[in-house]
Amino acid sequence: MNRYARRRGFTLVEVLVALVIVTFGMGAVLAALSSAADSTARLREKTLAEWIGFNQLSTVRLALTAPAAGSSSGKVEFADSNWRWRQTIEESEAPGVRRITVRVRHVSETDADDADADWLATTIGFRGDAVNAASGEQPDWNGTGSTSGTGGGSQGTGSGSNDSPSPSPEPEQSGNGAQ
Secondary structure, three states: OOOOOOOOOOOHHHHHHHHHHHHHHHHHHHHHHHHHHHHHHHHHHHHHHHHHHHHHHHHHHHOOOOOOOEEEEEEEEEOOEEEEEEEEEEEOOOOOEEEEEEEEEEOOOOOOOOOOOOOOEEEEEEEEOOOOOOOOEOOOOOOOOOOOEOOOOOOOOOOOOOOOOOOOOOOOOOOOOOO
């Protein structure tokens, strides 16, 4: 029998080819992991920017007076980062309704309030000046327990006579209660 026929195992060339294949496979896996990590970080920053935009929209919507048309901007610290927001309020086609656009991005070292900057998120909302409580009372946002408005009265407080039937409660509406 041939002395080479008894040996078992791989040749040096076969081992090198296998290592090259494994190297390319590992490179592809590392590239995919790096891309996934970058995407996760970008989505986190985009989510934080949207939260800042929604916070600013809520601030404008909860104000008792309707906002004036125009632009404003500001800085805020949120999630251990500094952010810049730019708010634009403009009249819409519907009378008494204003469109509020808030753009958010990171504050950079050369932070000129540039309108063409790379904004991470843009949130859009609306604020109408005809929205009011059914009784005409203004909401008590400060928690003082007093409200002002034309609907004063004692409806729903339990005082007064029961001579007239009380109105039936309005059915609840599902969905998004837009202002």
